[in-house]
Amino acid sequence: MKLLEVESLVTELGETDNWLRAVNGISLTVNAGETYCLVGESGSGKSVTALSIMGLLPADRFRHPDGRVWLHEPDGEVLELLSATDEQLRSVRGRRIGMIFQEPMTSLNPVLTIGEQLDEVLRIHRPGLNAEARRGRILTALEEVLISDPANRILEYPHRLSGGQRQRVMIAMALICEPALLIADEPTTALDVTVQAEILKLMRELQARYGMGMLFITHDFGVVAQIADTVGVMRHGELVESGKTFDVLSNPQHAYTRSLIAALPERLARSPRPPASTQTLLAVDNLSVYFPIRQGLMRRIVDQFHAVDGVSLQVNAGEVVALVGESGCGKTTLGRALLRLQTATTGSIHLEGRDITHLSRAEMRPLRRRMQVVFQDPGSSLNPRLPIHTSLIEPMRVHGIGEDDNARTRRAVRFLERVEMPADSLWRYPHEFSGGQRQRLAIARALVLEPRFILCDEITSALDVSVQAGILRLLRELVDEEGIGMLFITHNMGVVDYLADRMAVMHKARLVETGRTAAVMADPQNLHTKTLLDAVPRLNESFLQTRSGRAPTKPETSCQ
CATH class of the missing domain: 3.40.50.300 (P-loop containing nucleotide triphosphate hydrolases)
Structure with missing residues (x-):
């Protein structure tokens, strides 16, 4: 059953005589129970397409010279959204179409509690419910998205929740009125791989439960392979290729689609690397960073928060060491401590054999x-x-x-x-x-x-895959040709597999596993490392064969 039909949609942004065509004649259909993934690089028109469907573009700053968008109702009636009145759109948003935005912290109101924001949706779209019924529906919605202790969570403000919890609240808000269609605009981009895996699994389960259609916007082909039934590839406002997920990903017809897939880190060609150096540039021994916890009127120290706890590692010349782990595990704090931008509580830091742990600012300046x-x-x-x-x-x-x-x-x-x-x-x-x-x-x-040593902190996380591929090639060349030592902080396992010689996995302020990248990827020894690797959405031959309904022809390996 069709839920949404987009035909020859054209969207132009601007004013007076200065108009930019952001979407140029795209057509797509989303059916009940189906996930349609719209994929493309930044600026391709994905989000503008979603905002055009929802009627959320800024007033007097857009126009639709051509195109139609139809929403099919259960009783057989069809509503044309581009020509709908504001009142008609308000009745549709939230009730028939839900939307999840990319950044929940900017989408949730910081001065209202979670419960107040969910209650507002029900008061607008379910006016027949009394306060007790609304509260029950809110608690049920939070339980469905696996928020623990919902009765207390509804009293919390957004800043008190983690990124994954805030995204779950956004999903609950979008689904609380049980819409027929869900539009999700990059809902997992800023999340750790383990949280991303949980959110994707949750969305599939809720989709199966309610039979809703989903328009899922992303630039991650691993996510596309995992969640999509149909995929459309956008470039410069145009839909250059569309079809069933297996067909598009295993045999892309358009050169742009092929170039995007070829730019994935796990698909980049590996150049021969020079012999490994034994010269240690940076050595860290039993490094800890604690932050005081103060309470009471006199702000006395009552405890210590362990941000980094007993970490030891080294980086050699001409080597890339990847530091991986979830948000909040201490990666960035460790990096700041290595650069002496954060005072270490215990342990030592040696740069080219010299102990720099307790050097003054004046002594550190020539070493910067x-x-x-x-x-x-x-x-x-x-x-x-x-x-x-x-x-x-x-x-x-x-x-x-x-x-x-x-x-x-x-x-x-x-x-x-x-x-x-x-x-x-x-x-x-x-x-x-x-x-x-x-x-x-x-x-x-x-x-x-x-x-001699460079720290890179998540420097490719916000980049499109083709741009990311160029940066990764550049970094590898610099390390191999200049003999630089590099500590690369990331949560992207594909990047780790391509770039890093060795990797260190951090969890709850401690290093839980280190080793050669290929060895750790192939046979992780720590349970947390295995969980991280299992959570990574992969686009490889084994996964594609599984999606097509055929048995894999060979065992699946990490980041193949």
Whole structure:
């Protein structure tokens, strides 16, 4: 049974005579009990398509020169959504169509409790329910999405919940009126792999229970392989390919689809690597970082929170060590402690054989050029008021590199070329670049000081797969050719498999497993490591054969 029909939808954004065509003539159908995955890179028009269907685009800033969107009602009536009145759309949203947004922290109202926000949905769409009936329905909805102790959770504010719990609340809010169609816009992008696996499993179970159709928007082909019945690939506002999931993923017909699948980390070609070095660049021994817990009027210390607890590891020259683990396990705190941006409680840190654990700020300054960091969000780490020239030149001035600014500019140009950016980038500002370009500039800023050790903190997590592939190739080349040691913090196991020589798994402030990447991937010894690997959605031949209904021809291996 058809739930949603989109025919030749065109959406333009802008005003007066300045219009940008964000969606250009796409057509799709979502049936009851079916999941249609809309996949594509940032800016392809996926979210604009969803917002067009829901009528949530900003007033007076959009138009639909062409296209129709029909919502089929159970009684056989059909509502055309693009021409529907505001009153008709309000009656449809929440009741017939639910929507889950990408970032629950910005979608949930921070000044209302979870219970108040769920109650508001029922008061609008189920006005016949009294307060007691609404409370019962709210508790049932939270139980269905596996929120523990719902009676107390409804009294909590959003900031008191974890990312996974907030996303579960968003799912409960979308499903509390039992809609026929659910639109999910990147609902698992910011979640850890284990939480993502739980959310995907929950959504499949709820879909089977209610028989609803789902339009699922993502850029992760592993998620597509796991959840989709039908997949559509978008590029530049157009649907370039669509079909059954197995057919599209196993035998893509469009060159763009093939390029996206080929850019997945587990599918990237591995170049020969130079012999492993035995020179230790960074060594950490029994490192701990504790934060005091204060209570009472006098704010006395009553306990210690163990953010990092007894960690030991080393990074050699020409080696990438991946540090993996769920959010909150202590990865970033450990990274900050290694760089002496966070004071260690116990343990020692040695850089090229020198103990730097207790050096003063003045003693650390000349060593800063030997150890650099690339942060997750280059948009925040690059000063928006400064041109790239200043961002690259300033660190060289601080450390006395180059005779004058002309020499430093020539050096900056050389490193821009090293990260495959044009020389005229120097005179532009960060907002003039794409996310992938900004990340290359952030890497160039770290490289101009010619460090021996670089810490990369989730630097590819927000990038599209094709952009991510270019960054990963660049990092591997830098490590192999320059002999840099790198600690790469991530939760993407595909990235770990492609990039890392060794990996360390962190859980609840401790390292639970370390070893060569291939060995740990193939035969994890720790239960938490095995759970992490099992939770990763994979796009490999064995999985595709399982989805097609055929038995696998060979045993499945991790990140094949």
